Amino acid sequence: MQNKSIGYVIVGLALIAGLFALLRPKQQDKQSPNVIPPPASEQVVQSFNLVIKGKKLISGPKTIVLKEGDKVKITITADEAEEWHLHGYDKMVVLEKDKPAQIAFTANLTGRFIYELERSSTEIGTIEVRPK
Amino acid sequence: MKKNIFILLVSFLSLTPALTSAHAFGQQYILPLPVWLYTFGGGAAIIVSFLLIGYFATQPNPKSLQACIELSRWKFFSFFAKPVSLAIFKLIGLVLFIITLTSGIWGSQLPSWNFATNFFWIIFLLGGTYLMALVGDVWEVVNPWKTIALGLGHSKVFQYPSRLGYLPALAFYFFLIWLELLSGGTGAAPQNLSMYLLWYTAITIGGSSLFGIKDWFYFGDVFSVFFRLISKLSPIAYAEGKIKLRWPLVGLLEGTAEHFSLLLFIILMLSSTAYDGFKETFRAYEFISALSFIHSYQNKQLILFFDIFLLFLFIYLIAIWLMKQIVKSDISIKDIALIFAFSLIPIALAYNLAHYFTLFLVQGQQIIPAISDPFNLGWNLFGTSQYAMNVGIMGAKAIWQMQLVFILVGHISAVYIAHILALRTFGARKDAVLSQLPMLAVMVCYTMIGLWILAQPLILP
Numbered sequence: 001m002q003n004k005s006i007g008y009v010i011v012g013l014a015l016i017a018g019l020f021a022l023l024r025p026k027q028q029d030k031q032s033p034n035v036i037p038p039p040a041s042e043q044v045v046q047s048f049n050l051v052i053k054g055k056k057l058i059s060g061p062k063t064i065v066l067k068e069g070d071k072v073k074i075t076i077t078a079d080e081a082e083e084w085h086l087h088g089y090d091k092m093v094v095l096e097k098d099k100p101a102q103i104a105f106t107a108n109l110t111g112r113f114i115y116e117l118e119r120s121s122t123e124i125g126t127i128e129v130r131p132k
Numbered sequence: 133m134k135k136n137i138f139i140l141l142v143s144f145l146s147l148t149p150a151l152t153s154a155h156a157f158g159q160q161y162i163l164p165l166p167v168w169l170y171t172f173g174g175g176a177a178i179i180v181s182f183l184l185i186g187y188f189a190t191q192p193n194p195k196s197l198q199a200c201i202e203l204s205r206w207k208f209f210s211f212f213a214k215p216v217s218l219a220i221f222k223l224i225g226l227v228l229f230i231i232t233l234t235s236g237i238w239g240s241q242l243p244s245w246n247f248a249t250n251f252f253w254i255i256f257l258l259g260g261t262y263l264m265a266l267v268g269d270v271w272e273v274v275n276p277w278k279t280i281a282l283g284l285g286h287s288k289v290f291q292y293p294s295r296l297g298y299l300p301a302l303a304f305y306f307f308l309i310w311l312e313l314l315s316g317g318t319g320a321a322p323q324n325l326s327m328y329l330l331w332y333t334a335i336t337i338g339g340s341s342l343f344g345i346k347d348w349f350y351f352g353d354v355f356s357v358f359f360r361l362i363s364k365l366s367p368i369a370y371a372e373g374k375i376k377l378r379w380p381l382v383g384l385l386e387g388t389a390e391h392f393s394l395l396l397f398i399i400l401m402l403s404s405t406a407y408d409g410f411k412e413t414f415r416a417y418e419f420i421s422a423l424s425f426i427h428s429y430q431n432k433q434l435i436l437f438f439d440i441f442l443l444f445l446f447i448y449l450i451a452i453w454l455m456k457q458i459v460k461s462d463i464s465i466k467d468i469a470l471i472f473a474f475s476l477i478p479i480a481l482a483y484n485l486a487h488y489f490t491l492f493l494v495q496g497q498q499i500i501p502a503i504s505d506p507f508n509l510g511w512n513l514f515g516t517s518q519y520a521m522n523v524g525i526m527g528a529k530a531i532w533q534m535q536l537v538f539i540l541v542g543h544i545s546a547v548y549i550a551h552i553l554a555l556r557t558f559g560a561r562k563d564a565v566l567s568q569l570p571m572l573a574v575m576v577c578y579t580m581i582g583l584w585i586l587a588q589p590l591i592l593p
Contacts, residue, residue, distance in 0.1 A: 005187065012183045016176045023172045062592050068527075088161050088523045110528035111161035112590065126592060128163060131529040 045071045045104070052078040055122045064127045066107045073104040083118035086127065092118070157243040157320040158254065158495040163528045165535065170587035173536050177543045177579045181572050184544070188551045188565055197385065197552075200378040203368070209375050218273055225274030232256075235506035236326030243320040244495070247502040252325060253312065255499050258484070258492040261362050265481055268370055269363035271355060277333060278349055278356075281340040292347035297391025300339070304332070304354035305397060309404045313411070314433050357397060361477055365545075381478065384549050385556075389473035392466065398473055399448065401480040402578065403441040406585060409487050410440065413588035447577050448476070454570035459558050471557055472571065475550040479578050482542020486535040486586060490526055497521045535586055543579040547572060 046066065051059035066072055076084050076093060077100045084093040084101070088111060093103045107129045116123045165173075203209040211217055228251070236248030243249045264271060272278075311319030311328065318324050340348035349356045364383030369376045389395050410416050416436060423432045452469045455461075461468065497519070504517035511517070526534070550571045558567055 008183055008187045012180055015179045015183075019175050019179065020172055023168045023175075025168055087159055090523075109161075109524040110163070111523075111531075112163050113161060114159070129528070130163065131527055
C-alpha cells in the first residue's frame, strides 16, 4: 500500500517536471556561450523621453519595459513645477516648468513600479523590470 | 448621445481619484505571471487531480488520519499551555489592541506610515492568517475583545437564535472587505480605522453580554470565525489545555459547516481575494467601463464584486447538484453543499498567499519604523524609526514561483480533502469516485481562475 502511494507521487512529479521542461522558454544567452556580454561600462543605456502636460503623459511610453540589470536614462519635461517620483526604487527628480530633467539608474529591482507626480500624487505611468 | 458622453465624462472623473487612492496604501510591485507559467500551472493542476482520483479509485481507505502526538507532554510546549503564559498572551493582545486604537487617532495620518493601519491590515489580518495556518487558533486566546468581555464578566440575556447561524459574522466580514477594497480608501485612513474598531468593540461587547460570550464569539465575531476556519489547516491543535501535533489539513475533516451562512463566508474568503487581484487588470477595467449606465465608480466596483462572489457560489452549487445526480443520493443539495464547504478553505488560503504574501513581506516592514514612533512624536523607542523598507526582498521570478507553488499546493490539498469527504459521505464504491468528477471540476476551475487573474495584464495608472 505504501509503495503504491510512493509510486503515485513519483509518477506525478515526473509528469509535472516533463510539462515544465516542455513549456519553459528557451533562454538564448545560455544557449550561446560564445557570445560574451559587453562589460558593464559599455552596456547600452536605454533612453526614454517623457513629456507631461496637464498631469498627463502626452509623449513617451506609458509602460517602460526593461530587463533586470538594464541601464536606463529618462528625460522628463513637464509644464509645471513638480517632483517626479518612481515608487519602489524611490527615485526623485525635481521638475521645473518646461525644463527637461534627467534621471539615470540601473534597473536592479524586478517588478512593476508606478511613477507619479509627487506633489499632486497623480500616477502617470509604470516601469516594468522583467527578470533575466 | 449627448447623455452618453456626459455619463462617460462623469464616470471618468469619478474613476481617477479612486484609482489613485487604491495605490495609496500597500503597493504591490508584482508583474503578471508569464503565459507559459500560467499554462504550466493549469496543466500541473489537472495532472495532479487525475492522479489523485486514480489513487483513491484503487485505495479507498485513507487510514491513520486521526494520529496525533501530544506536544504538551514536553516541558517546552506545556509552558505555552500554562495559565500564566495564557494570561501573558492575553495581555500582549490587549496592549497591541490599545496601541492600534490610540495610534490610529493620534499617530501620523499617512496610511502607509501609521502604526494602526499597518498593524491592522497587514500584520494582523494577513500575518495573523498565516500564523493561524501554521500554529493553530491562537486568536482564541489573544482576542482582545474576548479578554475585555471576560473581564466584564459573564452575562446572558437571550439564548443565541441558532437559525441565524453565522449571519452576524458574515455581515461584519462583508463590512471589513468593503472597508478594505470597496470604500475607496475609507478603511485606509487611520482615524477612520480606529473609529470603526471602537464601534466594533461596542457591538462585540454588547453582543457577548446579550447572547453570552461563548455563542457570540462563535457565531458573531468575524475574526474568530475567520481564524477558526484557517486554523483547521494547521498541524497544531488545542483541546482541553493540551497542545497536539496532527497531520495538516485533518482539521477540515472535523465537523462540517452547520449553517449555510458559513458556506457563504468561505465563498466570500475566496471571491474577495479574487476580486482584489482582478480589479487592477485590464479586463476589470473593460467590465467597469461597460457599466456606463451606473454613475458612481464605487457602485460599479460593488457590482463587479458581487458578480465574482455569485460566480464562485454558482460554480460550487452546480457541481454539488451534478454530484447529487451522479450518486443519486437522498441527501439534499444544501446538506451536500455544507458537507464539502471546508474543502474550499485550502484554496482560500492559497489565493490569499499568492495575492498578498509579497504585500505582507514588503509593506509589513513598515511596522518596524512605525513601532518606534506610533504617535508621530519623533520618538525612537526601539531605535528603528529610520528603518527603510527593502522593496527588493523578493524578485519577480521568486514571486512567480511562490505564487505557483501556493496555488498548486492549495489545489492538491482541496482535491484530497474533498475526496475523503466524498468517500465518507457516499461510501467507498467505485461510482462514488465518479461522483467526484464535478468536485474536481470545481477545484480545477477555482485554481484556473486564480492563476488566470495572476497572469492578467495590469491596468495603467
